[in-house]
Each structure stands twice: as structure tokens, then as C-alpha cells.
Amino acid sequence: MKTCVFISGGGIGGLTLGLKLARCGIDVTIAERLTGPSPVYKGELLQPKSLEILDSLGVIGPVMEEGHKITDLELTELKNLKAKPEHSTMSYSILPSDYPFSLMIHHETLKGILLNEAQSYSTFHYHSQTMCKGIKGKTVILQDRKTKEMNELLCDFIIGAEGRSSVTRDHMGVSVKEKKYNHHFLTVTFPRPDQLVKGKIISTYQSFLGLFPLKNEEVRSVYLIPAGEYQSLRKKPISEFHQLYITMCPELEGYVNQLKDWKQIQLMVPVKYHSETYVKDHLALIGDAAHTVHPMAGEGMNMAIQDGDVLGELLCDMYKWDKLHPSNLEWYPKVRRKRVSHQMHLSHLSALAYSYPYRPIGWLRKKSLQRMERDMVSHYKQMLNISGLGLWRENLHDRMIQGGLLPIRKGTITSEEKDVSTFTRMQDYPWKETEALR
Ligand SMILES: Cc1cc2nc3c(=O)[nH]c(=O)nc-3n(C[C@H](O)[C@H](O)[C@H](O)COP(=O)(O)OP(=O)(O)OC[C@H]3O[C@@H](n4cnc5c(N)ncnc54)[C@H](O)[C@@H]3O)c2cc1C
Structure with missing residues (x-):
């Protein structure tokens, strides 16, 4: 058996990538070890950038229909259980997107929508109940979990999308150092x-x-x-x-x-790791196989979708322009790695803010959230960075304002500030501009 791109694991990341490749007419095969929907809870919050990607994949209609829009996040700190609650609100509505909100959707429903759409393309092949057991060069070894029959599949590229325990990552010899909380x-x-x-x-x-x-x-x-x-x-x-x-x-x-x-x-059980590399020869890792994030900022599933989008666009161009040298895969971590690192950092900070059961920490958290809401730049940076739409790093000045050491800024964000901090198409897919594919 042969395929162009093999994806090990039919989770959200694997399905996003599979659908993207199928839409480009690339022969793609997914092996998924489960038979049907998983009963386990996983990520359900879609950030604005992921909604834009799902729009580009032609599935935004059913996704919106099955989801619940969240425009505002209300953060309430109770001094004690009898005291009057103190609120602050962080809002997606300030973001420059056709989707200035997040969307809650059942994880398995979203997977079903992606799979259903992908199966309408003749170049998309999905094998459930099929385990990727190992890799030999450009061949993957698959096992039907019911019949125990083994098969070999020859492919140009192998993508590990198996989540936390990844056969592909092991084969690449890539280790991860888990941080527990x-x-x-x-x-x-x-x-x-x-x-x-x-x-x-x-x-x-x-x-x-x-x-x-x-x-x-x-x-x-x-x-x-x-x-x-x-x-x-x-x-x-x-x-x-x-x-x-x-x-x-x-x-x-x-x-x-x-x-x-x-x-x-x-x-x-929250854990955090970031694998030292996403790519080796003709192999690449996406989603939880490459990085796992504390769930506090609702990023896990979004990072998998955003990986699938960038790697998918790259592979589509490689096939379209017949530039199949594996070194071209390096464009994928060039785009994704620092974005992922920053989102992991934000999630980690949010986790720390709620991790230690001491009154002064609760007080400081409440104060800085209230100031973050009122300081337009801090508010905008926080929502932009978690949305996936752009990156505008927080600096010492911001932290001092949030901590009450400097006054809250007046005024609004200029359109120029919005433009430079929002990812452009060329920042998402930089190889298109440089014609650098080999
Ligand atoms: C228990 C749990 C709860 C979570 N809750 C949240 C949350 O509340 N908020 C949040 O943002 N994130 C949460 N996450 C994280 C989020 O769900 C993940 O980041 C996201 O699902 C990653 O998608 P993925 O496609 O990379 O991996 P996965 O969703 O893990 O998908 C991997 C797929 O690969 C399959 N697979 C594995 N090994 C093989 C193999 N050898 N052969 C074939 N198939 C294989 C698996 O069956 C699975 O379907 C949670 C994760 C877990 C595990």
C-alpha cells in the first residue's frame, strides 16, 4: 500500500491536517487506534484563530451550529464565601477578526465534523481501529486491532499526531521533559x-x-x-x-x-512539555505529540489545529510546486515554535496565578486582573495572545501597571498597533514569499 502523507492519530490535530491535505488533492491516510468516539473529556474551547482556520477548511457552518459563543470571560474573586464578589471581565470583542469570540463545542462533535468533511474527498483515507506500531524509513507498520493483521504502508511523509504518547516521536528519538503541577x-x-x-x-x-x-x-x-x-x-x-x-x-x-x-x-492531570524539535527528515510532529500545555488558558486543542494548518499549507505547496525535499518541512517549526512557546508561557503563568492557596496571592491576582481589564493595552495583549491571531509580548511596563506600580494607560489601541501585532498571511506561511522551497 502507498500514500503521499501518512498521519498517525485521528485526533483534532490529525484530522485538521488530513482535511487540509485532502482539499489540496493530496493522497492522505490517517490511522486511528480507537473504533469510535472517545468517552474522555478533552479540549472544547476554540479560539478565534482556530475559527478562522475552520472557516478556511469549509466547516465553519456546522461548527457554529454545534457551538456556544463566548464573547466575555467573567473573572470573579471571592474574598471569602460570604463576601461580595469582585468581578473583572476580559473580552474577545476587542479583537480584529471576523470571529471576535471563542466557541465551546464538544470535542467529539468537532472531530466528527472534520472527519465527515474530509471523507467527501476521494484522496482521504481513514482507518479506525488501526494502530501505528512502528516506522522503518518511509514505511509505517500498521495493525488492525480487531483482526491483529499487520500491514505496511509506504509514504513520502510521516506525521505524528498521536497525542501525548507518540510512536513517531519515539522513532525520531526526540525526548520530552514533563513539568508537573x-x-x-x-x-x-x-x-x-x-x-x-x-x-x-x-x-x-x-x-x-x-x-x-x-x-x-x-x-x-x-x-x-x-x-x-x-x-x-x-x-x-x-x-x-x-x-x-x-x-x-x-x-x-x-x-x-x-x-x-x-x-x-x-x-x-495538567502537564507541560515542549519537544526539542518538531521535524526530522521526512517526519514531523503536531499537536500534543509536539507540545502539551496547562489547560488554564484553553490552548491545547487550538495549538493542534494551528499546527495542522501551517504544516498542511506547507505540504500543499510542496506538492503543488513539486518541491518535495524533506528539508522544506523546517518551515513548519520556524513558524510555529515561538508562537507555541509564548502560548505555553501564558498558560503556565495563568496556572501559577491560581496554584498557591495564600491570601496575598488571591489579593494580588484580583488586583492585577482588574487593572488588566481597565488598561486597554494589557487587555488587548492578553486577548490577542490567547486568541492565536497575533503576538504582542507583555513587558515590564505592562507588569508594573498590572501590579499597581504605574498608572493605567489612557486612550485606545491604534490601528497601526493592531496591524503590526496581528499575524499576516505571509507570517503564517512565509515560504510563499521567499520561494525558498527546494
Ligand atoms: C484528559 C485530557 C483532558 C484535556 N482537557 C483539556 C481542556 O479542558 N482544555 C484544553 O485546552 N485542552 C485539554 N486537553 C488537551 C487537548 O485536548 C489536546 O491538546 C488536543 O486534543 C490535542 O490534539 P491532538 O490531535 O494533538 O491529540 P489527541 O487529541 O490526543 O489525539 C491523538 C489521537 O491519536 C490516537 N493515537 C494515539 N496513538 C496512536 C497510534 N499509535 N496509532 C494510531 N492512533 C493513535 C489517539 O487515539 C487519539 O485519537 C486535554 C487533554 C487530555 C488528554
């Missing part, structure tokens, strides 16, 4: 009150609850617990779990209580 999360989706339509983060100095509404009156939640506490929590009656949520957000009374069993609640 002092906390874990409980995560679960349950029915929500009608009025809960914004993204909400509610915290005290020692607790954190994130609420992200989905379509059909559901809400995905994440609740921070100290690392290692899950087993002892699970021994308690489920009513104690309900109470944790209701204490932080009384409007969830009658909704979270509909969860009847700890089995419905998943443990999420």
Missing part, C-alpha cells in the same frame, strides 16, 4: 441554568472553579484540587462534590446535583 482538576459536563452564558472563572484564595457553557444548556466545568487528593475525595458521597460547586456558585443548585456518580467526573 501541584494541582489537578476535576472535570465534568452537566446541565446549566439558562442565564449562565458567559465563560466564568470563580476563585477564592484557595479554590478555583471554571465554567464554560456549551450548546443545549450544558456547561463544562473544571475544579482545582491539590495533587493526590482525588482518591480520598472519591470516597466521599457525591453530595460533597455538589456542595463544592454550589458554595462557589450558588446558581448551580439543582443543576450540578443532577450528577449522580463519581464515575461521571474525570480527573485531569
Whole structure:
């Protein structure tokens, strides 16, 4: 068997890349070890840049139909559970995009939309229940998990999109150094009150609850617990779990209580790593195979989509212009690596802000979030950087304003400032300008 591009893993990253290649008429084969939808919760928040990419892939219609728009993130700090809450709001609406909002969509629904669209192209081949077992040069070894039959597939390029444990990454000899955190999360989706339509983060100095509404009156939640506490929590009656949520957000009374069993609640263990290289010869890594990020800023799935877009555009041009030298793949990390590093840094900082259960940290967090909301430049930088639409680095001046050491800036962001900080088509796909493909 032969294919041009083989993708190991049919998660969000693999499917984005597969669809992009199929639209260019490239013969592409995905092997996915699972038979059908996974019951595991994964990323569900689509950032504006990902929405633009999904638009370019022709699937924005069904994605919008299945999603819930989030324009504002409301951050509420409770001094204690009886005190008046203090709010700040971060808004996507200030961003220069046709999609100035994020969108919550069930992970498996999004995968289904991408797969369905990709299967309308004759050059797209998808094998479920098929495991990539190993790689020998340009040949991949596949196993049908049901029949145990082994097959070999010859290909020009091999892309590892297997998520955290990656056969391709191992074959490339690329190691990753995992950073663990002092906390874990409980995560679960349950029915929500009608009025809960914004993204909400509610915290005290020692607790954190994130609420992200989905379509059909559901809400995905994440609740921070100290690392290692899950087993002892699970021994308690489920009513104690309900109470944790209701204490932080009384409007969830009658909704979270509909969860009847700890089995419905998943443990999420945040880790962070960034592989030292994304590319070796004719092999490349995308998504979680290349980098994993703390989920606090909602970036994991978006980074996989954005990798798939850049690598996909590059491969499309390589085939279109018949420039198939593997060294051309190096354009992909040239674009993605520093963007990924910055998003990982932001997610890590957000994680640290909520990691330590001390009153002064809670107070400082509340103060800097409120000042960030009012300081237009800080607000814009934060939303731009998490959106994936551009990069405008925070500096010491910004941090001093957020910390209250310098006054909040007056005025608005100029269109020139917006232009220079937003990625252009040539920054997304720089090889197009230089005609540098070999
Ligand atoms: C438990 C969990 C919870 C998460 N929650 C959040 C969240 O709340 N917010 C957030 O932003 N991010 C979250 N993430 C991260 C986010 O979901 C990922 O960043 C994103 O799914 C990465 O997409 P991917 O396609 O790179 O990898 P994956 O989604 O992991 O997809 C990889 C696919 O490859 C398949 N595969 C693996 N090995 C092989 C093989 N040898 N052969 C064939 N197929 C193979 C797997 O079955 C899987 O379908 C979570 C991740 C996990 C694991």
C-alpha cells in the first residue's frame, strides 16, 4: 500500500491536517487506534484563530451550529464565601477578526465534523481501529486491532499526531521533559441554568472553579484540587462534590446535583512539555505529540489545529510546486515554535496565578486582573495572545501597571498597533514569499 502523507492519530490535530491535505488533492491516510468516539473529556474551547482556520477548511457552518459563543470571560474573586464578589471581565470583542469570540463545542462533535468533511474527498483515507506500531524509513507498520493483521504502508511523509504518547516521536528519538503541577482538576459536563452564558472563572484564595457553557444548556466545568487528593475525595458521597460547586456558585443548585456518580467526573492531570524539535527528515510532529500545555488558558486543542494548518499549507505547496525535499518541512517549526512557546508561557503563568492557596496571592491576582481589564493595552495583549491571531509580548511596563506600580494607560489601541501585532498571511506561511522551497 502507498500514500503521499501518512498521519498517525485521528485526533483534532490529525484530522485538521488530513482535511487540509485532502482539499489540496493530496493522497492522505490517517490511522486511528480507537473504533469510535472517545468517552474522555478533552479540549472544547476554540479560539478565534482556530475559527478562522475552520472557516478556511469549509466547516465553519456546522461548527457554529454545534457551538456556544463566548464573547466575555467573567473573572470573579471571592474574598471569602460570604463576601461580595469582585468581578473583572476580559473580552474577545476587542479583537480584529471576523470571529471576535471563542466557541465551546464538544470535542467529539468537532472531530466528527472534520472527519465527515474530509471523507467527501476521494484522496482521504481513514482507518479506525488501526494502530501505528512502528516506522522503518518511509514505511509505517500498521495493525488492525480487531483482526491483529499487520500491514505496511509506504509514504513520502510521516506525521505524528498521536497525542501525548507518540510512536513517531519515539522513532525520531526526540525526548520530552514533563513539568508537573501541584494541582489537578476535576472535570465534568452537566446541565446549566439558562442565564449562565458567559465563560466564568470563580476563585477564592484557595479554590478555583471554571465554567464554560456549551450548546443545549450544558456547561463544562473544571475544579482545582491539590495533587493526590482525588482518591480520598472519591470516597466521599457525591453530595460533597455538589456542595463544592454550589458554595462557589450558588446558581448551580439543582443543576450540578443532577450528577449522580463519581464515575461521571474525570480527573485531569495538567502537564507541560515542549519537544526539542518538531521535524526530522521526512517526519514531523503536531499537536500534543509536539507540545502539551496547562489547560488554564484553553490552548491545547487550538495549538493542534494551528499546527495542522501551517504544516498542511506547507505540504500543499510542496506538492503543488513539486518541491518535495524533506528539508522544506523546517518551515513548519520556524513558524510555529515561538508562537507555541509564548502560548505555553501564558498558560503556565495563568496556572501559577491560581496554584498557591495564600491570601496575598488571591489579593494580588484580583488586583492585577482588574487593572488588566481597565488598561486597554494589557487587555488587548492578553486577548490577542490567547486568541492565536497575533503576538504582542507583555513587558515590564505592562507588569508594573498590572501590579499597581504605574498608572493605567489612557486612550485606545491604534490601528497601526493592531496591524503590526496581528499575524499576516505571509507570517503564517512565509515560504510563499521567499520561494525558498527546494
Ligand atoms: C484528559 C485530557 C483532558 C484535556 N482537557 C483539556 C481542556 O479542558 N482544555 C484544553 O485546552 N485542552 C485539554 N486537553 C488537551 C487537548 O485536548 C489536546 O491538546 C488536543 O486534543 C490535542 O490534539 P491532538 O490531535 O494533538 O491529540 P489527541 O487529541 O490526543 O489525539 C491523538 C489521537 O491519536 C490516537 N493515537 C494515539 N496513538 C496512536 C497510534 N499509535 N496509532 C494510531 N492512533 C493513535 C489517539 O487515539 C487519539 O485519537 C486535554 C487533554 C487530555 C488528554
